[in-house]
Amino acid sequence: MFRNQYDTDVTTWSPAGRLFQVEYAMEAVKQGSAAIGLRSKTHIVLGCVNKANSELSSHQKKIFKVDDHIGVAIAGLTADGRVLSRYMRNESINYSFTYESPLPVGRLVVQLADKAQVCTQRSWKRPYGVGLLVAGLDESGAHLYYNCPSGNYFEYQAFAIGSRSQAAKTYLERRFENFADSSRDYLVKDALMAIRETLQGETLKSSICTVAVVGVGEPFHVLDQETVQQMIDAFEIVGEQEGPAAEPDASAVLEAAAEQGAAAADQGGSTDEGVAPMDI
Amino acid sequence: MTKQQANWSPYDNNGGSCVAIAGADYCVIAADTRMSTGYNILTREYSKICKLADKCVMASSGFQADVKALQKQLAARHLIYQHQHNKQMNCPAMAQLLSNTLYYKRFFPYYSFNVLGGLDNEGKGCVFTYDAVGSYEKVGYSSQGSGSTLIMPFLDNQLKSPSPLLLPVQDAVTPLVEAEAVNLVKTVFASASERDIYTGDKLEIVVVTADGIRREYMELRKD
Numbered sequence: 001m002f003r004n005q006y007d008t009d010v011t012t013w014s015p016a017g018r019l020f021q022v023e024y025a026m027e028a029v030k031q032g033s034a035a036i037g038l039r040s041k042t043h044i045v046l047g048c049v050n051k052a053n054s055e056l057s058s059h060q061k062k063i064f065k066v067d068d069h070i071g072v073a074i075a076g077l078t079a080d081g082r083v084l085s086r087y088m089r090n091e092s093i094n095y096s097f098t099y100e101s102p103l104p105v106g107r108l109v110v111q112l113a114d115k116a117q118v119c120t121q122r123s124w125k126r127p128y129g130v131g132l133l134v135a136g137l138d139e140s141g142a143h144l145y146y147n148c149p150s151g152n153y154f155e156y157q158a159f160a161i162g163s164r165s166q167a168a169k170t171y172l173e174r175r176f177e178n179f180a181d182s183s184r185d186y187l188v189k190d191a192l193m194a195i196r197e198t199l200q201g202e203t204l205k206s207s208i209c210t211v212a213v214v215g216v217g218e219p220f221h222v223l224d225q226e227t228v229q230q231m232i233d234a235f236e237i238v239g240e241q242e243g244p245a246a247e248p249d250a251s252a253v254l255e256a257a258a259e260q261g262a263a264a265a266d267q268g269g270s271t272d273e274g275v276a277p278m279d280i
Numbered sequence: 281m282t283k284q285q286a287n288w289s290p291y292d293n294n295g296g297s298c299v300a301i302a303g304a305d306y307c308v309i310a311a312d313t314r315m316s317t318g319y320n321i322l323t324r325e326y327s328k329i330c331k332l333a334d335k336c337v338m339a340s341s342g343f344q345a346d347v348k349a350l351q352k353q354l355a356a357r358h359l360i361y362q363h364q365h366n367k368q369m370n371c372p373a374m375a376q377l378l379s380n381t382l383y384y385k386r387f388f389p390y391y392s393f394n395v396l397g398g399l400d401n402e403g404k405g406c407v408f409t410y411d412a413v414g415s416y417e418k419v420g421y422s423s424q425g426s427g428s429t430l431i432m433p434f435l436d437n438q439l440k441s442p443s444p445l446l447l448p449v450q451d452a453v454t455p456l457v458e459a460e461a462v463n464l465v466k467t468v469f470a471s472a473s474e475r476d477i478y479t480g481d482k483l484e485i486v487v488v489t490a491d492g493i494r495r496e497y498m499e500l501r502k503d
Contacts, residue, residue: 093356
């Protein structure tokens with residue numbers, strides 16, 4: 001009821017104790033196309049949906065390498081995301097220069113969060129309109145953090161942000177207990193499955209998604225389209241069968257196969273081709 | 281009243297010599313591994329050679345603390361370049377960056393005498409030689425450091441570069457084959473070690489080719 005009176009400035013509180021401009025900034029994140037992240041003990045996978053404005057244009061870059069051991073996926077105002085990535089790269093380079101060792105991820109996200117907080121307490125600034133999924137590996141293990149425009153940050157086992165991310169989150173919630181001991185390839189498969197959830201029926205192709213991996217012995221890099229397409233093909237069989245079928249059928253198939261998938265994951269990495277029922 | 285002299289210098293000379301020779305499809309960069317101060321040896325196994333990019337290697341003699349700081353600066357700037365351009369810096373680009381970095385400290389210089397070697401965009405060998413404040417030139421071969429006065433005349437004799445002022449423009453790179461150039465470098469350092477007290481112990485040779493970077497070592501006189 002009072003929202004419109006107190007939402008002009010970021011430095012104005014509402015009577016209920018809220019900063020509406022900050023909340024509006026978090027809305028911007030929800031409007032952006034989906035980005036997901038999940039981690040095991042040794043690897044973190046970031047994925048995002050790449051929607052181009054038209055067939056003629058290229059799509060926006062949403063996954064950025066910050067350093068060999070840190071990468072970030074963004075959702076929301078990609079321009080803000082680009083600027084923050086540049087900040088993160090700079091901080092990482094400066095830390096390496098001074099301490100001759102890689103920047104611990106926990107330090108980076110705190111710096112990012114403090115930077116975001118500043119924008120919530122200056123009348124001449126506005127909050128960053130971008131949510132960041134920061135994936136990084138340091139001495140204390142594999143980490144996945146979510147930084148939001150409010151200046152808050154949380155560590156996650158798996159998370160999804162952006163539009164239709166709830167579908168991906170539901171999938172991740174069902175499966176996340178398996179992630180810690182998952183092999184790298186299964187982790188990527190789970191990421192692709194989560195991305196597919198956000199597409200809601202649209203066929204998953206490597207041209208509309210981007211996947212990046214960082215892990216022990218594996219510096220952060222974006223997987224190339226061919227590799228991604230191969231992984232999609234390995235399990236996308238069920239996707240074709242689903243077709244325009246009703247959602248309930250699909251979820252039943254998913255749930256049944258999820259148990260198979262969990263069992264198969266325990267068996268350890270099997271081959272990609274042929275044995276389809278392993279992972280849905 | 282006599283002018284007050286400095287009772288302390290921020291610089292020290294750790295000695296040593298560096299050489300680089302450019303070939304048609306390779307580049308040889310070499311330096312000895314002795315680090316000294318005054319008449320003492322600090323260590324016999326210090327590398328003066330640093331890989332700046334995939335096809336770009338730098339050897340520096342002089343004050344090694346400044347050399348280390350310079351190498352770190354260049355490495356950081358290279359990372360930024362890679363983030364922005366999605367590719368590694370080529371040798372001529374790195375050469376310009378090195379020059380700018382050195383001149384930036386024109387009034388408190390890096391006490392670092394550098395030779396930069398590598399392959400240019402077409403895969404041809406290139407060598408750039410510098411003074412302490414960034415003046416540089418693309419040449420076919422060069423040497424820097426305490427032994428350079430002994431080494432350079434010998435290289436001139438063996439590899440004489442045509443003047444870059446001549447027309448038509450002639451190729452600065454040596455017609456020698458890689459193995460011959462490496463042998464020449466070994467000979468040159470063996471000779472320099474005889475008379476230059478700051479050069480010796482071990483020779484580190486780095487060869488940059490299209491296939492990558494190869495490293496080789498040779499023992500030198502330890503006295």
